[in-house]
Amino acid sequence: MGRLQQPMMTRKLEQGAVIYSEGSTIKEISIIVKGSVKASGNYGENIINTGNVIGILDLGTGRYLYNYIANEETLICYFQIETVEDVCNVMAADASYPGMIISSLGKQMISLAGEFEKLKGLSEEIYNFVNEEYAEYKNVCEGYHKESATIKRIEALEEIDEDSIIVTSDLDYYVNLDLIPLETKKKFYASNEYVMMTEIKRIQEYAFEITEAYEIVIAYVNRVKDALFAKDEDNLFMRLAELAFLINESNGDIALIWSRIKNIADFVTNEKCIEQSALPVLVGHFKTKIKVGADLDDEQSNLTRQYTLDQIKGARILAKNSLDTILDYSEIDKEKGDKFKQYLTVYNSLPDKFATTDEVDKLRKAITKLFYEIYELVFFKSEETNVAEPIIDMFLNYGYVDERFVTESQLLQLIYYKRDDTKSEYPIYSMKEWLQEIYHGKAEPSKNEFDLDYIGVLREKKKTHHVSEAEEKAYMSDIDGRVRFEITNMFRVANRVTSGKVLTFCPVLHKDLIVGSIDKFIQQKASIEKAYEELQKIDYSLFYRTILYHDSSKGITKEYVEKKVLPITILMPNVGTKGTMWQETSGVKKDTPARFALPILSKETPEELLIHVVGRYRWEICRNIQGVYWSDITEKSLTSEYYDYIQFYKKNRDISVQVKEKIRNEIAKARNNYREVFVQDYIQWIKYEAKGASRLNKVARTILMTYCPFTKEIRSDLANFPAFSDLIEKYELQLAAKIKKIENSYVSIRNSGGKITKELEDNLEFYKQ
Template sequence: MEKIRIGKGQVLHRKGDEVKTLEIVLAGALTMTNGNDVNVRLGSGSMAGTAYLPGETYSFDYVAAEDSTLMAMDYLTPDDIVEAVIGTPAIAPVIAAANMELAAAILDSLTATTDAAITLCKELKYNYNEYKFMCVQLGATPAQFDFVEHLIPLESSGLDSSWEADLCRAYCNQRGALDKGYYPLDVCFCVETVMRASTISRKFSQELLSVLTFVEQTKSGAASFIEAFYNVKSRVDTNNRGDSNAAPHIQNALDMILAFSGVDQETADTFRKDVRAYTDTEDRLEKSDEMRHLRRSLSDGFYKIYAAAFFKSLNTDHLPVEVRMFFLFGFVDETLAGTANTEILYQTVVGWENDPEERIVSLYDWLLKIYRGQALPSKNEFDNDWFEYLREELRTGSISQAESDALQNDTQAMVSFEIRNMVTIANKATYGRLATFVPIFNAQDVVRPLEKCLASPARVREAFDKVTAIDYSCFYRPTLINFPDFKIPHFIYDVEVKPYIILMPNIGSRGLMWQEIEGVRRTTPAHMMISIYHSEDLDNTVVQMCAQFRWEMCRRIQGVRYADVSEPSLTSEYTNYLQFYRKNGYLSADIKERIKMSLQKARNDYKVIFMNDYEKYIQNEAFGMPRLNKVAREILFKYCTYSQKFRDERGTNPQYAPLMDRWNVAHNSRVHNVDLVLRKVQRMNPDAVPQEILDELKYLKL
């Protein structure tokens, strides 16, 4: 015999392992589980292994339910069970009582599993008849599912009412009396109880395994019918709802989503179990190990199902409303979401209006654009885009050259790459509370009325328009072109490239500027993310995202010299200002102290300081409310100049008048140079003026 200790969650035995040892639980507890519905607790005194004969294989996993101490011994013959009890006379009564209670617990699990199996058969038969009726309603010919038609319902084994079951219950009910007047009389009584419990447990376990196998085979065999049933049910529900604005009574949404996705039975069962456990949890923000494990399992299952459902949706002309709610909001269960919230989500999804420019899109529509080849996947956490990722995989030998060539234009692989990388990270980041994040819609996350925090494409567009109405050049980039026909070797013009705004399916509080360009070309759109239900002020969040874009885009253009003040730019001048603010004669002692405190608060992150100043510049300074010091104001006005309307309004302000005069001199010179180019081109060929020159003149009038 030897004592062993295992930590909570550690696996003692796995299903399929050979039975070679017995373990007595001295402290803590184990769980006999199949990973889903069977969870039998082995408390102090219980013996793991007695439900099997030596050399058999474990039918279930045995996992530590908490930190546990066990007494382990070899198990070569059934007599080793007797030796184990006799060898521990001090705790023999506890072992006897615990093993009989273990047999009763296995019986309870068998009874519950048998009831569930019988109910499953009844539901399949009922739903099959309902399926045929609904097909008639749709005017369609019902498909024939032989498995369901010929399904023989499970019959109870009768063990629940057998003498063994009665004996187990009697031992458990009379434990107090047995502890006082039976077990202590002689260790032989304990041996007899343990051996009898061992025999009964083995019988119950074998029947439990048989029922579980039946359930698994039934679900597997009926999978195609379940998918067809929910597809037809969804169509009938849609027809019944018609054009009515009344929210329907949504039931069994999770079953609908799982059936539509077509994920394997193990994934579906695990996710269903996790959703049920999460729903039953009173405090879903708890940070215990159990909740961390549950959140991780929920997230893994969610993204597997999301990917499977997305690819399935490409081959169907009908998306059930529950699946559309799943794609847009992460909705999986009406109980978890709450009845009132479910109704609001339904109303939102049926009234959803896409962005006319297709720049502000839901996550589903974004993945659809990637699949159709209309957009490239976002960069991963290592800042590698799709093609860089393939090159890295090729370099490390993870894929061959032939595989790399085949994947170059494989849009399905691109979508999978996007879900594995950007979606999993950005969904959590936009949520805002990383430690308690789960990707499924949860009523406890609703901190504001949903109607007021919906970030619809129209609302997001309006928020961005407010910024660009002030900082008109925010999304313009300088671009080089040449016109050999007009002997113009290079011409720099500004082109506006609006970003993609991806609405992540969560209730969150943060916006995210994921990348400023795609690949290496500067004329490609940025990728930004924001929660589809945004609990904070949307205008403030958009301003912050634009500020971050401004900084990152300047760094991209300047390259390694982004902080070199000898090449004037937004980042270099701001870095120089913050590095040497103590020596700046334009700043008072009070302002220098404020800058010092700001740097400490931002941990010397110059970008954070700039973003805060940019927010004041857009939301306060633009409307005549000074919030910046002289140096910061000068840099921001130089590189983030106000549009014509706001220049006119601030032109008489003594704080902006000298800045305006300097800007006008430089601007007029630039207009003059472009005008000279235009005249040259018109003299050579007035009917073939390049559009880029006309666009630049138009830009300079903003």
């Protein structure tokens, strides 16, 4: 490289030795020659193994981001350094360093970005948790016939301002960078200094960007935490304690109050990011003031209030050695079964099951691989025997594997949960029920990641190599093969996606994923149906498709009508935070139902899960129907107009400079994915604009009013709002013209001796909504 090489020095460290302290000024960087280093601090923790670098990721901030501590006896070689440019001198020491260092930086970015995503999830989680516990506090007060106090901190709480968090780094890029063989990276980055330094600087910029965003979110989390517990009176803990002291003085039972306090304590102690030093002091003080004899930690007493002793005893007997029951039922190879048990034992002993270290990641992958193999065997066995067994159903529907992995209360709730089996027009299935639909030939398997369905894969096979008529017939009639196709191509991927924990996903149900009662997490079919109905009370045309209709026997030759096509909803057996729009149609025909996947257990409401899903559906169904013209502005559609708006917003004179800057930030947050920009606007449209709260710019609002119009009732309410009045007036004129045209067409049908069918009546009624 033509530079003076930096002198390399070595340092041998005993286990536990501090290498660099979090926040201290960077004076050197190190390469781990032997052993491993634990990085921990405000930005999470991870293990950095042999061959990786310490300090270069941090260099962009000028300070060490973590406490770097020798995880075992460790040997490092280190270089004194002051600026990013000094990195070039380090590179001169060895041609393998550039690739090795960038590979290490990529791994550390995955860890940092993963921790940030978890923290962002926590900011929403703690906000919802505080409000839920506040509502529970009011219910408890009502139960004790006491007046609840107003907690100003909670009343004033607002969700975190997403616009203040700008993170443009692409996590998928670093995940894929990590997949490239190290030797390839060494050769590539050693070949060009400019490319190597540009990559390093970009990673450092992203790291700086994430740490700044991290500080914003952590400050918000700890501000919300004060509404849960603090040393003053304006928080939930103190108000619950105040109520407990009052009830206890009159010898009342404070078990309900304690359950709320314990729920707060459990939530906080499970989240390392939340500052919690005052919590044990407050809990200890609370316990000392309660009269002796109040058995606060007796979970048994709480269980007996909900279940009979016979139910508790029966559940314990039923669930005893659940894992052995599942493995025996599956008839999996004993060696594999023993490995699965071994992996789960190690997993259950982990202090942090969401760690991003290589060792824990390998463990989760090993568990996941065997889980799906066992799942497939268990499903086929359950269909062959046709015998309902609670533990087997819990495994298939919730991912339950072992009674040790859940609390006794959660176990009882799962066993005695009464599922909602009422018939509904909405096709909603648990994973077991959905696989049964395919097994019994009532549904076709879903598409795979390459957008090919079961028949599409056969066509590809026929293109690439000869498939005999007998092989084709066997493939088409292979019911077991269809189920395996669904498990491999949809279930495995959708299960991970809906978990919301792409980097730390493990498919087994574990109490560490759930705070409090499991029955509050179960997504009930009735609640999902209600969420769909509520969405359609705003966006009434959401699930309608335009189709060509004719009935020569009734004198109808050609009419375009709106047909309602409700989506299929499949509940993945996981504890998750996201829904996914898996495919916008179920087949080649445009009037087949979409397929959505949701987690069966989630702290999110069905409305929150579905609003993101239907936003993506809105985009993808339009793109599907428009085909190659989806972005062609000469063919007016939702996607073409929105694509044109985003692509040319900088030149749009109807958009102010301030709004253009906001759009630029939104595009950056969506990583230049136009669909995701639309989804965020759609969410604003449903949640806020429908109530008259202006959140969108004029151009976006016009597009959404055109293609995702509000119901007549909402339009009437918004007609006097300046931001909506002109748009609604124009929409109503166009709608009136459309209705008039349809009515004239129906008059022509009648005059020709035809008959207006229910389909035509429903179509006219649709436009009058």
